[in-house]
Amino acid sequence: MRIDIVTLFPELCDTFLSTSILGRARNKGLFEAHCHQIRDYTQNKQRQTDDYPYGGGCGMVLYAQPIADCLREVIRQCAEQGRPRPHIVFLTAAGQPYKEETTRRLAACDSLTLVCGHYEGIDERVIEEFGDEEISIGDYVLTGGELASLVVADSVLRLQPGVLAEEQGYQEESYWDNLLEYPQYTRPEVWEGRPVPPVLLTGDHDRIQAWRGRQSRERTRTRRPDLYLAWCESHPITRIPRWKRTxxxxxxxxxxxxxxxxxxxxxxxxxxxxxxxxxxxxxxxxxxxxxxxxxxxxxxxxxxxxxxxxxxxxxxxxxxxxxxxxxxxxxxxxxxxxxxxxxxxxxxxxxxxxxxxxxxxxxxxxxxxxxxxxxxxxxxxxxxxxxxxxxxxxxxxxxxxxxxxxxxxxxxx
CATH class of the missing domain: 3.40.630.30 (Gcn5-related N-acetyltransferase (GNAT))
Structure with a gap:
């Protein structure tokens, strides 16, 4: 997979993509990442990227031209590599809420381009011309789209083959199946008078899996009723458990x-x-x-x-x-x-x-x-x-x- 981030702060994004799990995967060539400086595509001496909004109001709006030219270059590079046109996502406050199902869909793309907004936003015309979709990572305001783009990049890239040691590592995690993850424990067996649940010490993998499933459903039901009811809708009981002899x-x-x-x-x-x-x-x-x-x-x-x-x-x-x-x-x-x-x-x-x-x-x-x-x-x-x-x-x-x-x-x- 190739991922491109169009931003005013490419160093920030590149550092993140070169660190820890993603950094090791990037060094192994498990994905390709490029961070593009919007200012490199400006056409004015001051390398200015924004201006006052038409119609008045506070704040500044990013120009369409430098972002458009940057995206055209990314599209050209992808074509040169024999890749299809990248799927282009604008990170905006007006975008659709980001969810795990969106992550899995984006992870299937051959190439993904994330455009970081700033100030009061981006000139709508470049979004209309190039954007395949807009995404918001939550109902709150950030100073820029870089953190949002890195959230998307991290969640998408970790699903690429080989990035995580085991596929089970992400299939059992929170939100993968619309459920929150079960509680986790490690050594010591007793910490400040609090013991590890006995079932986890039995070595009986079937009982442990059953316990984890119950804990996951209970945690989701109490903390995120919306996710729990959605899970129930998508997981009908098709076979009634058989009655036991006793x-x-x-x-x-x-x-x-x-x-x-x-x-x-x-x-x-x-x-x-x-x-x-x-x-x-x-x-x-x-x-x-x-x-x-x-x-x-x-x-x-x-x-x-x-x-x-x-x-x-x-x-x-x-x-x-x-x-x-x-x-x-x-x-x-x-x-x-x-x-x-x-x-x-x-x-x-x-x-x-x-x-x-x-x-x-x-x-x-x-x-x-x-x-x-x-x-x-x-x-x-x-x-x-x-x-x-x-x-x-x-x-x-x-x-x-x-x-x-x-x-x-x-x-x-």
Whole structure:
């Protein structure tokens, strides 16, 4: 790959491209880099590159002519090497937000030219004439486009073959798959009383990978909900995890089973209240939840307890009258191993008489929303304030969203 940077400060850019990992790769000939001084293409004695903006206003605007002549020279050099016309990117505050998917697209270019803006900007006419796209690295202002161009150059060049020691080095990093990277640890094993998570010391690579995947999803869900929901959209669950031999789901019939269901529902409610920032201590007790579940059962709900090796660790409810699924709960120790997925699939199969079973979800419950999206449920209505039927206590209002399973016709459309 060839990369060119058109700038007023070529020394700054060249130094960066000659340092550390990129510097070693450049010395090995893994990519070709050139930094061009815009002033070398000026046509005035003072080598002036800017002037006052037409229409008035503060600041200065870069001339079109020197940038255009510099770009023509870059295009000529590429043609002389037998390369196609370079993909030309202007780094501007008005550009499209820079993302990892943009990085991968630009990394596929044979040659890439980055043009650094300065002052109040660049004469729009040269952008219109030469620019293939404009990119912004963030919603903030810099004194010039050099740092932005180096951000783009670094992220693109590190994807070139051989620049990093292993391809896995970038495929597991943050944003590669729209997820943030899992937490990392190194020696010592215990630092100031804080131990390394035990799973990382087991040597069991399958368990370690599973742990890292869960940590990555959890970190993304809590820190970047937008990325998490986008990941859920692009990663549907196409195969439901098989039930284990010791796994059961039984209908709640007697008082002991109802008491266990109430405990599970109360635990899930506490988690929900904590996420939503509800005042501690206001969550309903197991006794209150038992009364609620009893009332729901009289209204046509059926509840199912999930157990693993005889230990009750999950709950789900269905309403055959309305087609609603609710009260999905999994105990803290049993989360992250597919129980919620299997219970949700179990519930929608129990509602086979309904074309589109639905779930009412608090907007703060991103874990459940993400699971629903991955299992082909989609939002039906805009969020509305109010009480949650079959989900929350009567005395607490949450913003809610209805998610409904897609019908075959909707999928085709």
């Amino acid at each position: 796994e059961r789901a039984c209908l709640v019939r007697d008082a002991a089973q109802m008491e266990a269901a109430a405990r599970l529902a109360a635990e899930a409610r506490r988690t929900l209240y904590q996420t939503a920032g509800v005042v501690p201590g206001s969550e309903p007790s197991p006794q209150t939840l038992r009364e609620e579940l009893e009332n729901r059962r009289r209204e046509g709900w059926a509840f199912y307890l999930h157990s693993m090796s005889g230990t009750e660790d999950g709950l789900v409810g269905v309403c055959h009258k309305t087609g609603q699924i609710g009260y999905l709960a999994v105990t803290e120790p049993s989360r992250g191993i597919g129980i919620g997925t299997r219970l949700l699939d179990f519930a929608r199969k129990k509602l086979a008489e309904h074309d589109a079973p639905w779930v009412a979800v608090p907007q703060d419950n991103l874990a459940l929303i993400g699971l629903l999206i991955r299992m082909d449920f989609r939002a039906q209505t805009a969020a509305n304030p109010g009480k949650m039927t079959g989900i929350l206590s009567e005395n607490v209002g949450f913003r809610q969203q209805i998610y409904r399973i897609q019908t075959p016709l909707e999928k085709k459309l």
